[in-house]
Amino acid sequence: MKLRRHVVVAMLLFPAVMFSQTAAPAAKKEARAPAVSGGSYPVMSAAAKSRARQLFGYFESGQSNVLYAAFSSQMKKNSSTAKMATVSKQIGTEWGREEKMIGENFVPDMLSANTVYSRYSQFSKHKEPIFTVMVLDEQGQIAMFQFRPDPPPTGNRYTDYTDKTKLRLPFNDDWLVYQGGRTVYQNPNAYRDAERYAMTFTVLKDGRPFSGDGTKNEQFYCYGQPVLAPADGTVVQVTNTYADNLPGRPEEVLPSGNRVLIAHGNQEFSLLTHLKQNSIKVKQGAKVKQGDVVGECGNSGSSAAPHLEYRLQDSKGLPLPQTRPAQFVDYVADGAPVAVGEPVRGQTVHNTPATPVAAPTAPPEVKK
Numbered sequence: 001m002k003l004r005r006h007v008v009v010a011m012l013l014f015p016a017v018m019f020s021q022t023a024a025p026a027a028k029k030e031a032r033a034p035a036v037s038g039g040s041y042p043v044m045s046a047a048a049k050s051r052a053r054q055l056f057g058y059f060e061s062g063q064s065n066v067l068y069a070a071f072s073s074q075m076k077k078n079s080s081t082a083k084m085a086t087v088s089k090q091i092g093t094e095w096g097r098e099e100k101m102i103g104e105n106f107v108p109d110m111l112s113a114n115t116v117y118s119r120y121s122q123f124s125k126h127k128e129p130i131f132t133v134m135v136l137d138e139q140g141q142i143a144m145f146q147f148r149p150d151p152p153p154t155g156n157r158y159t160d161y162t163d164k165t166k167l168r169l170p171f172n173d174d175w176l177v178y179q180g181g182r183t184v185y186q187n188p189n190a191y192r193d194a195e196r197y198a199m200t201f202t203v204l205k206d207g208r209p210f211s212g213d214g215t216k217n218e219q220f221y222c223y224g225q226p227v228l229a230p231a232d233g234t235v236v237q238v239t240n241t242y243a244d245n246l247p248g249r250p251e252e253v254l255p256s257g258n259r260v261l262i263a264h265g266n267q268e269f270s271l272l273t274h275l276k277q278n279s280i281k282v283k284q285g286a287k288v289k290q291g292d293v294v295g296e297c298g299n300s301g302s303s304a305a306p307h308l309e310y311r312l313q314d315s316k317g318l319p320l321p322q323t324r325p326a327q328f329v330d331y332v333a334d335g336a337p338v339a340v341g342e343p344v345r346g347q348t349v350h351n352t353p354a355t356p357v358a359a360p361t362a363p364p365e366v367k368k
Helices: 046-060 064-069 073-077 081-094
Strands: 009-012 017-020 098-108 114-123 130-137 142-149 175-179 199-202 226-228 233-239 258-265 268-275 293-296 308-313 328-333 336-341 348-351
Touching (some): 046 130, 046 142, 064 081, 268 293
Antiparallel strands (some): 009 017, 114 130, 175 199, 175 348, 328 336
């Protein structure tokens, strides 16, 4: 699964109107510009989140002039107040206005100093929910904006599945759920059975996944962090030799990059991908215990930035695997304890400390 970072392109996917910051996407090997920082709306700050909601309000209420005024200078080059007014009028006529917010989340852009706001809404005149994505820079301007109708995914054979394996999160400390959940605003792969329940994770500090300009893997806080076995099992596949990509330059040689696949029994397999080159500590056939270090977080395969992808899947490889819902046990999400749950995009999660096994106590001595 590709990490779906939001490129700096704005698409208004209502009547095929497009606004772009660049005339064309950068070539695959072209060096990208360093991330720019500084402004009144730091990445993932309360101010940035409040600003994003405010701008969405302008959009859904038809205040096109105010919304256009918040476009970045590059966005304005490819639009106009008249074009925005036309689009806004059509939305009001055909979709109406937002009646209910179904859900929302915030994550940072993985390669720039931007906050990504996703919102899923029911509008008054449209039977399908509207999915809106807005990317906000640190000056409070809109760097990317797209919206479209998106019906909820239909169920599949694993919709009501309950894991037999008691899984723990495959890392220590706090990690952000970058992709995860059962709806499109949480997980762009929600319509695809092979990747429907896959999750990706990264580490943030001060709301950002990297320090400096983010042009080196070593600047990403998750890079090189230990990756743990989610449960006891047997290692059935290992790939360890693919080089890590430079940030922003994913390779397509092996989409999953360096990986470890662990069989837990009951046709449940844990797949951990995009690991750091030569970091894997286990061999095929090895037995692992829950919490054992199996490798390190990396940036190999079809990965634009260091992150960890996790899948619980139903086969080793043949028949072609489909993901199953991964229900982790004994973790904390956004400060609240979770006994059993499925982490979703935007949550910060970590394992609760394992309960030590109490040593048996000796029976009291009987005095004679």
